[in-house]
Amino acid sequence: MSQTTQETAEDGDGRIASVSGPVVTASGLDARMNDVVYVGEEGLMGEVIEIEGDVTTVQVYEETSGVSPGEPVANTGEPLTVDLGPGMLDAIYDGVQRPLDVLEEKLGSAFLDRGVDAPGIDLEEEWEFHPEVEEGDTIEAGDVIGIVPETVTIDHKVLVPPDFEGGEVVEAHEGSFSVDDPVVELDTGESLTMHQEWPVREARPTVEKRSPRSPLVSGQRILDGLFPIAKGGTAAIPGPFGSGKTVTQHQLAKWADADIVIYVGCGERGNEMTEVIEDFPDLEDPTTGNALMDRTCLIANTSNMPVAARESCVYTGITIAEYYRDMGYDVALMADSTSRWAEAMREISSRLEEMPGEEGYPAYLAARLSQFYERAGLFDNLNGTEGSVSVIGAVSPPGGDFSEPVTQNTLRIVKTFWALDADLAERRHFPSINWNESYSLYRDQLDPWFEGEVSENWPERRQWAIDTLDEEAELQEIVQLVGKDALPDDQQLTLEVARYLREAYLQQNAFHPTDTYCSPQKTFAILGAIRAFNDEAFSALEAGVPVEEITDIEAVPRLNRIGVQEDWEEYVAELESTIESQLREKY
């Protein structure tokens, strides 16, 4: 929240009537719904969430211990907004966009105390502004007026705010400026700066939403290969604790081919945020070679931070995402975990004594979820560029039971479902994404991209893998009753091929320096190698070679090592021909 909007106490201020955890009521406060207010002597930030007669209910974004009735409540008259401008990449914010490093400095402590505020972007820092407009140009909402090299990777495009009238440029200044310095002057007497604000609960306007057509390549075989998400698409990853939600989200944040990554740690572990802060600066973006941190913005409301700010952190995140989208970038937002956001809603709702819906969640749960995911998409921007926001939400169902309201309401909205499976996690099959339950509704519309960029055989080979895995699932049921040896030879061989699909293709070790990222080409090649083994093996079987001899071929287990090969092309070619010759020797 911007300090620039904080006003001093004036008429219309109220007094605290009651305090109960993060919920405070005030009387005598002149406020509108969703106004930001400052509560108590310490000026704790809060937001108006209910007005009933003279009683205004406020959710407070900070701890309220020691706050008493009678203390003042001051209204800013503004909704919760974020500061937008250069300096957001490489930053780490709390749920209301206070930069955590600035808070550390201001507080002089490793612990987060309350009542300190800081603007979301540094108001003093100077940026190199290169105008993209000149005297006489007419500009309107959304137009790019200049460029600021924000990080090595990202040019920050300075935009005319979407709610701004526009006008004719009188002067555009080239040079070094702080974000509030005027950089473009208009004939209307107004001037534009590099700094704008936007209310978080309101989607930034666009011209039109389009149907996505290219994949958000994740470098994860099971995702790209079987259940791809589109740029501008939505995905949910539900799973019980320890099944791999966070590792998957981190993998996406690291390797997805987005221009910008917004990572929202919503009500999860402090150390997981620390891990990102420590790791990302040293990791290279596989496409640009630059530090990953240069394209990343982190928003952290860890599980022990105030619960009301958990409710706001996803909005803070998506608003920042939309801002970069408006510049024509492909933005990917990960929210880990949306369940904590829903629970924050539930907690506030129950303190308001609202009528509870399913499992105590407020009746508006479904509406809030769909409003949020609706902000994802591939868009035609106001300025004629095209940009996308992809949203990937982790879901943490109680007891791992997917029938609960947050999972169910999310699945009704998102088009990609990556179902995590505790059984797979227990046997250290990672990523523990269940291939029978997961789906992607983008599959067909993304095929042309994969056919063009990788191979025209992409869909066919994928279908073969799916069919083989399906067949395995059926055969496994029989094996559970009679044992593998009771199956006919061809079925035993199918099981063996399926085992390689699971071990060499579906499994991928996020912690292995090479295996952690797998290009679509490599993904396709691994599948190809397994397919080649399959075809050779069945020929051998037809020629009368016993199944044990086929599966005992010395080279076959090396399929499992393709993932860790840096020079996989050579390795695959060599392996395929060795398998072929070893099998052909048998007949």
Place this chain on the structure above:
Amino acid sequence: MKEYETITEISGPLVFAEVDEPIGYDEIVEIKTANGETRRGQILESSDGLVAIQVFEGTSGIDRNASVSFTGETLKMPVTEDLLGRVMDGTGQPIDGGPEIVPDSRRDIVGAAINPVSREYPEEFIQTGVSAIDGMNTLVRGQKLPIFSGSGLPHNELALQVARQATVPEEEDGEDDEGTEFAVIFGAMGITQEEANEFMNDFERTGALERSVVFMNLADDPAVERTVTPRLALTTAEYLAFDKGYHVLVILTDMTNYCEALREIGAAREEVPGRRGYPGYMYTDLAQLYERAGRIEGREGSVTQIPILTMPGDDDTHPIPDLTGYITEGQIYVDRDLNSQGIQPPVNVLPSLSRLMDDGIGEGLTRADHADVSDQMYAAYAEGEDLRDLVNIVGREALSDRDNRYLDFADRFEAEFVDQGFDTNRSIDQSLGIGWDLLSTLPKEELNRIDEELIEQYYTDEDDQESEQEAGATAD
């Protein structure tokens, strides 16, 4: 301090009173009963003219004539290094007859959140001497790793074994003489006198008491008091770790009793209950305890937590283990079946997990083969476990040679790797060595999760193994 005799309602652990001055949320209240007894409580809700007070020591004996006074401050824990060696009750009052505690500072027991920017990612290996933990679910300094157990299972023995044996292998600069010992903070919530004795005797026997601080809320102590006990313990832990540079190991037992107390308070307040009657904010509440583990950049010490909880009905989807597992950095399962087979400690590694393991192990930390060995043993044990069901139906003969090897692997894994006894302390080298012995019973080609070079280095062919064992026997 103004005294009120304005109690309007008493309900369960709650007292409501009228006031004519503003009272701060969370503030501490003193209630004097007619017979002169003083109870402490905390403000749960404060509004103009009326407050709701949660009474720690229970409300029995309080009537409407009791007087209420407000201390004007939230609950504080007096902290000092002199707390080491002391035993206190669940509200922090000494019960060991020792000298009065002269605090160095008084700290708010509701700790502020550690700024994620200020944290240091935990990655220093703690050797617990327990193979199932060190080898498969490695604990690191600053981690929160709970024990998921059931009633009647030996979780206390395991926790004590860890507390006794835990060391951090020699630091490079050698400034610590013999590994580093931990200061142990023991927070008991609603455990029986007998269990408490088990801990105290062990602490005394091993001399650990000197470097321990004990907070005891026993089964017959008031339930509401349990909500402050872990906060006192953690406030003390943070002080010792981040102000005084100690590496602190906090054992909290039994978190289930703590959660029951939360539920009781929620019910008394007539809150809308969440799953199975536990308050909707239980996740946040537990997180405010568990997240107080960690390391801070530039500070010497660390807070490592081992909370123990008994899963009602051994059900890990019950809200208490479920919410805990969502917050902590893994969990260690103590298993009823393994226990009845006499395996000590009866740790089921399959559902167990240490999320901080990956960064805490490997070359220079433990050993280069650690991650691969652990991965491979997980996969092999899981496969053997699966086959046990099948073998019950079709018999061993119907299984292939490969399957039989996995079955044997699973048996030997339990008997040799997991079942080490509560008094055996194994180095990480020993644990991994046993791991290799077991893995070497499988064909080399099956070890697809292990780097080929490591296989060359550590895999022993069956014949070698025998001769090696003989050599080992003579060397002894």
